[in-house]
Amino acid sequence: MIPRAQGIVVEVGFGSGLNLPYYDAARVERLVGIDPDGTMLGLAEPKIRSLPFDVDCIRASGERLPLIDGLADTVVVTYAFCTIPDPDAALTEIRRILKPMGRLIFIEHGQAEGPRGRRWQERLNKPWGRLAGGCHLNRQPLHLIRAAGFRIVEEERGRFPLPFWQLGSHYAGVAVLRQADESLPQARSCITRSHAHPLPHGIADDGRRHPVADARGHRRRREGQLLPPE
Numbered sequence: 001m002i003p004r005a006q007g008i009v010v011e012v013g014f015g016s017g018l019n020l021p022y023y024d025a026a027r028v029e030r031l032v033g034i035d036p037d038g039t040m041l042g043l044a045e046p047k048i049r050s051l052p053f054d055v056d057c058i059r060a061s062g063e064r065l066p067l068i069d070g071l072a073d074t075v076v077v078t079y080a081f082c083t084i085p086d087p088d089a090a091l092t093e094i095r096r097i098l099k100p101m102g103r104l105i106f107i108e109h110g111q112a113e114g115p116r117g118r119r120w121q122e123r124l125n126k127p128w129g130r131l132a133g134g135c136h137l138n139r140q141p142l143h144l145i146r147a148a149g150f151r152i153v154e155e156e157r158g159r160f161p162l163p164f165w166q167l168g169s170h171y172a173g174v175a176v177l178r179q180a181d182e183s184l185p186q187a188r189s190c191i192t193r194s195h196a197h198p199l200p201h202g203i204a205d206d207g208r209r210h211p212v213a214d215a216r217g218h219r220r221r222r223e224g225q226l227l228p229p230e
Helices: 038-049 087-097 115-131 141-147 162-167
Strands: 007-012 028-035 054-059 072-078 098-110 150-159 169-177 188-191 211-213 219-221
Touching: 007 087, 028 038, 038 054, 072 087, 087 098, 087 141, 098 141, 141 150, 141 169
Parallel strands: 007 028, 007 072, 028 054, 072 098, 150 188
Antiparallel strands: 098 169, 150 169, 211 219
16 A cells, blocks of 8 residues: 555654655655654654655644645555544544545554454453553544545455454555545455554654755755645
């Protein structure tokens, strides 16, 4: 899924940049990484220096993206809707920053499909969240995405390996804004048994302009058009 991101890409839940090796440099014009954890963003800086496209790291929450409307061609979210305190607000923000024909690429875990697994997830949800940085085992990512006004045009579901059974079902796909997808086909579904995607978690500070190293090692500042008016 990640190699299909193109144009101006915003990754919500960028973390330490674990998805960076999966981006196709021929397709990405610019990448904006959003994460509330400045320490994790700092860990991404050495990886960013070697990339052939521009990368901006912004310390901000998914519920309040410090970006202008209609900026992104692609928004990427991987294993973040489980942790974001208010995923509905984050999806509203993602809608706002997407271009009318933009795409949301998502890779998530969530509520198990079987009733037995769901019961165990409900029992483990609170202690798991305390141990796993606020991760919720029982969220329903597909429902959240559809309820936010997206249409899922591609969908894959799978099972995690047995040691990670508590994570429930694995979901991956592509969604578009509902009013912009009249010519697109219905979702294609593919049921798989496992996945091989990394587990990312979401050196700028609070959405203001900050220098970030580019691929040539120079220092530059984020361009103003990324930011909403102050």
